[in-house]
Amino acid sequence: MKKNILTYGFVLCTFFLFAQKQTNIWYFGNKAGLDFNNIPPLVLRDGSASSFEGSSTVSDNNGKLLFYTNGQVIMNRQHLQMKNGSALSGHQSSTNNTLIVPLPGNDSIYYVFTTGAALQETHQFQYNIVNIKGDGGLGEVIAGNILIEDVIFEKLAGVRHCNKRDAWIVIHKWDSDEYHSYLLTATGFNPVPVVSRTGLVITGFENNEIGTLKFSSKGTKLAAVHSFENDVVELMDFDNTTGVLSNPVVFKPNAIPHTPSFIGVYGAEFSPNGNLLYVSANNSAIDPSVLYQFDITSHNAATILGTKQTIAKTVPWFAGALQLGPDMKIYMAMWKDTSVSVIDDPDVFGPGCNFRYNKIFIGPAGKEPVQFGLPTFIQSYFDTASVPYDFSRSGNCLDRNITFKLNRLSGIDSVKWYFGDTQQSQALQPTHNYAAPGFYDVKLIVYKVDCSGLNDTINRRIWIADSAGFLGADTSSCNVLALTIGIEEIEGANYLWNTGYNGNKIITTGFGTYWLELQQNGCKLRDSIDVIEKPKPVVNLGTDTTICKFKPVILTTGSSFYDTYLWNTGQSTPSITVDKAGTYYIDVTLNGCKASDTVVVFPGDCAIFIPSAFTPNSDGLNDMFGVLGDITVRSFSMQVFNKWGQMVFTTTDISQKWDGTYKGKKALIGTYPWIVYYVTGNGLRKYLQGTVMLIR
Template sequence: MRNILHYAFLFLTACIPSFLFSQQKECIKIDWSRHYGGTNQEIANDIQQTQDGGYIVAGFTRSVDFDVASNFGSADYWILKLDTAGQIEWEKTFGGTDFDIATSVVQTPDGGFAAAGGALSSNGQVNGSHGAEDVWVIKLDPSGNLQWQRAIGGFQNERAERIRNTSDGGFIVAGYSQSKDGDLTNNNGDFDYLMVKLNGSGNIEWQRSFGGSLADFGYDVRETSDGGFVMAGSTFSNNGDVGSNKGLYDYWLVKVDAGGSLLWEKSFGGSGEERAYSMITTADNGIAVAGSSTSSDDDLPGNNGSYDVWLMKTDAGGNLLWSKNFGGSSEDRAFSLGLTANQEFLLAGLSVSSNGDVSTNYGSKDAWLLKLDPDGNLLWEKNFGGTSEDRFYAILQTLDGGYVGAGLSASGDKDLDGNNGLQDLWVLRMGPDSLKFDLGADTSLCAGETLLLKVAQDSALYQWQDGSSNMDFTVSSPGTYWVEVNQEGCKTRDTINVNYIGDIPVQLGNDTVLCQGETLVLDTGIDGASYNWKNGTSAPTLPVQFPGTYWVEVTKDGCQFFDTIEVGFITVQLDLGKDTFLCQGQLLPLNVAQPDAAYRWQDGSTNPTYNIAESGLYWVEAGLGGCVKTDSIIVTFQTRPDTILADFAYICEDEGIWLDASQPAASYTWQDGSTNPKYKAVVPGKYSVEVTIHGCPFSDEVELRPCEECLYVPNVFSPNGDGINDLFQGFPGCEILNYRLLVFDRWGSLLFESFQPSSGWDGNFKGKKMDIGAYAFLIGFDYINNNKVKHQQRKGIVNLLR
């Protein structure tokens, strides 16, 4: 027996047609497409993603070759475990010699699997058959080995269409039944909805049948947030548990509590036929039901022809919220309803149409996939398959955001790379298309800049907002720019808004000239920016004190702006020099000539030169190019000091005399070459000194006379009344101060006392003439010598003659 896996890595790009050009479309590509089976017939009715990221598939096989290792009879349950790439990890068949079909599968919390469907067999692995076709539930371990099986039913026909895990660790099974014996206790006529609650070991906890006297087929069930269950399918009845019917078959929702007791039921549809095959509960506790419809009235918004895909949504109480139909003029059906992570709807089934909502058809029946937003609006649709019959019976979004559809294919071309027999079990994995590009975030450009938008894609066609078709576009003005890229039929659009920042004028001002000493503060006048000056500083202003070229670069909102200014300085050259001294008779010429300058002196004269011949404060104001500078000078003519040395002075034998020629800021040269301001003389004579003040020489001399010459005292006098030498007195040769004359006899008696040099002794004492003879005298006096007060005493003998 051959066990051959046929698969194809068809990296084909699928396109979502552009129904709504204002909305970004999702493009998908086929990651892989694999067909499984033998030379007879295989169909996948359900697929679920497993905990390891792979997949579990449930359906049936009628082959026993190629991918099918064994077969018990006509048709067997066929359970396949696939890895993430769709390769078979294991495959198992279950059943007996008759027709056994698996319709639903789940992975159980223990890592194993539970499958449900219908079994006509009553042998092989099917134990406990009740009659014709039974609901058959099997439990497998993680490797696909049978752990237990349960045949549920009565004498007539029952089939399970859905099995789901329940929150208590058990299972809820939905299908339909004709029996009211065996495991089943009730039937309202023909086929009824069948709901069976099993525990984790497959034992029946309760079972319920709902319906009317005609055929009612249950296809899907969901546990609700209140612990109860809601079941969806179709009803042809209008009695029994069915409150109403609007035409042929209607969608029928049945809500039960946790124990299976009926809470409410609602039918939906129009005057035609509606068949519900799949149901989900949404995050807002709503209920969405998918299937097909031929109606265009009542609960249906319209019909495109034959069977349309019909999706409706109700609230938790079964009240219709909205209703949407999709398709073309031929047959279009949905068999599976999925929900994405962001609450968008996936519808999978078949399409024969190639118009209306259907973009294309490869031939016969194609598998058809639709994606809707949470409000039921079509986002995109895409057909898959080949030129023969292909259809999806199951769809889901994978953990990584891709999509997996499962069903059957009789094709061996287009999206299929072959076929093993009549019909193969088919699994198609789809992922996001590589056709992704980004024009970038909305941006702002600087004046004069351009932006190159480039969206190069292999084998793509481009349409820009202006109709151009190059792979790139150069933006040079503000506006909204978009491009639609079509790569093998997949169209994707992106948009970018480009704003241009206006040219911000940086104005440092016109080139200018300043006067020396002035400061010019350069200010850009632009707030909220960064600044880069020529000298590297970054403050918004720059003080300028020197000539040169100054520039600044201002950056605001990512754009650079620039300005330059030339700054010159006018220098008025004016310097009268330092304050100075001149000697009498000298002349100081001041010359401040500078080309093109104008002058004004303190006396109003305007010549560039000025001669100074006398002491005073002199100033001049010079103007050049609007700049004015003033300078001044104090000129002092040095005059001869009023006194350098006295005309004469007295020198006594017992002491010298200091001659003082001191003058401010002067230098000295005495007659002997000494240079001190003072000179000590010890002998009478003439002394001279040259005093130089501020460069001007002045000479002077003094005569030093003997000390005796200051007061002459005679040693004889003759008081005889002849008017000659009649008095004994001192005769001053200089200015005398504090004068006192005392005369004594030889016995020391005081005969005479005088305090004025002009008052002398007349030779009498108390009116009596004194005898001729010698008398003693003592004279004390002060005198000024060389500007100093000196004291001197004289004593001696004076002779009195008559």
């Protein structure tokens, strides 16, 4: 038996199981579009191909556009014509003019099936092959307009095979009761159809071939809408293993025949659960648009008609196609409208289905963005049962008694659980008690009912916490610093901080409370941590000051309660005494927090000291006469005179001194008058005079 392994990340081998996002981008009508990667869908107006009726679009597994077509030209994701993508044999006035189907097991090759229109002389069924990796990743048509058969209706539909890999493409022969089911497998397209001769023979007026062909998303029912002269809906069972259609029932939604110039019934769509069928109709000038709902669970024509609900009517536009969306709502096009209408709750019988006329505005009046059609898809893309099996755990991450829950229970024959601690269970949703905290590798095998021969194996590593306080103790900091707080990476966990960050660790930006909530495979746990501001020391050495010779200055922090002191002089006391001008700074610490301050000691406006005697005898002691000390002045002048009034010395440099000579000769012993004029650093003008005794 082949097994399908599903690991964390949900990677599956079949293309259908992730196909929901392949339908996330729609292009239709007059260059209109919808993007279902947004909820509600985002309106797109960048399309470059128009279609009166059918179209088809395909996106990748992440919902990113790959290409789209109106049956006549293929446009790549850049909205440019794909290489070799022109002159397709489809027609934009065909109900279901085209269908894009990925080749099973291949992420590069796509088949593009096309049909002609009733207004054409030939109604051919053809296919083209696209290699999406061609032309630098923009896609390239590598085979075009390959004829499958002639003379078919302008309708086709697709659904997956029971094996979840292959795909059926179904068409209806003209002038015949034959439905042809073609199979696309990993080896390619099988040109030999499964023929089902059932139901109505449609012939006569060419417009009788108008109307949609639509599968239910589960692939068990097919609805064929036959417009104009027939004005009926044909409902059949479909065997998605053999491709055989059977058990046709035919019913006529319109109780009163439509006006001949109107087409009658046109579009159809199944509810997501497959129990209801919606049918659109255009009947007369006063009744141009009608939307019906039927309960089809009986599969009996009379009973079905007895459940008819008229959901909407007499709206001002012709009713067009109906299409189920990725959001499980049904969308309705109306010819030449500006908007798309929506059935919000299509599984609900009666008015509770919530039809919303013109709910999504597409474009302004006059542009006619909406026409008759909406994109045609493989309907299995909308089967909720195609969602991969998965499981989650209950409760808090501290809980050791854990209940495991499957995401869905349908389609299961049996299961087997391996809890990662040697224990096992075959209960659908078991409860298991773990002996200790830690990591456990849990494995679930789902044995399915379907014919695929595939069993889903899901592996999860679960975490049982040993403490709610996983962030640790509160922390403190002196300043608003970048502190890293958090938890080591936990496999499979999602993280959410109160800041909005979603990583396992965060760098703080300020003081306060930080909490982290983590989820790991269904469990939740939250912890918080306070980042507290420590009391910081404040040190102040005061304002800058001045110093004078023989008058030292005391610099002090004003506190003896700090843990440490360190001056740039190397001293480690609360106060220091300095006797020189300069810059002094201190670092203090308290509780691990540091503070600093700086003070500048300038030379002050001190009194000038001039000696009263000097002995210029070259003994190195008092040999010079002048101003003593390091004093800052703005300007300075000094003159010394002998007793006859002759100036024996003069200078404007406060540091220059008289050596006791005059005209190169030693001056006589005696008393010498002097005068000094200077301007202080603060701008004060000073004048001094006195005498000095020259002694030898």
